[in-house]
Amino acid sequence: MDTTQSETYARLLEEAGRFHGDVCRGIRIGTRMTMAGLREIGIADPKGADRKNLIVFVEIDRCATDAIMALTGCRPGKRTMKVLDYGKMAATFVNLRTGAAVRVTEREDGPDKDAAPALLATIPDEALFRLTPVAVPLRPEDLPGRPVRACLCARCGESVLDGREIVFGGETLCRACFEGRSYYSPSA
Incomplete structure (x- = not known):
């Protein structure tokens, strides 16, 4: 992760922490998951120009979900976030415009994720997560509206x-x- 990405991480981490109420391990990991997922599917402005092009499936009802919600603007009530509580630190980001989708899962064999935020910012995404391109069949009943x-x-x-x-x-x-x-x- 270069300096610009580290600065972006610090800014997004602060935003997610404000939303959640503190900056804990889940907020740190959820922030990085969001950055990786959006990058992989080509979403640059999830709360602005791309806000109608994104759905996220989260697989845990913990702090990381708050980070993803804060940074993407996706919400269950807007039908842009689907909460599937499988108890897994995982999320799937779907670009509705292109159909691109990636499942981001925490690597258990990765580096210490309890590291200080500045250090966590420098660890490559691939060392923290498995980034798996996936297909997500969506029915009209699954879409916002x-x-x-x-x-x-x-x-x-x-x-x-x-x-x-x-x-x-x-x-x-x-x-x-x-x-x-x-x-x-x-x-x-």
């Missing part, structure tokens, strides 16, 4: 948007009813 369709769950009667329903045994079900469990249970 108004819901494409809605249906009702046959068991709970709640609305399910954008193809997230499951048809099983002739019934259209929400995921919670299909799996027979939810993250909540009714209280007395």
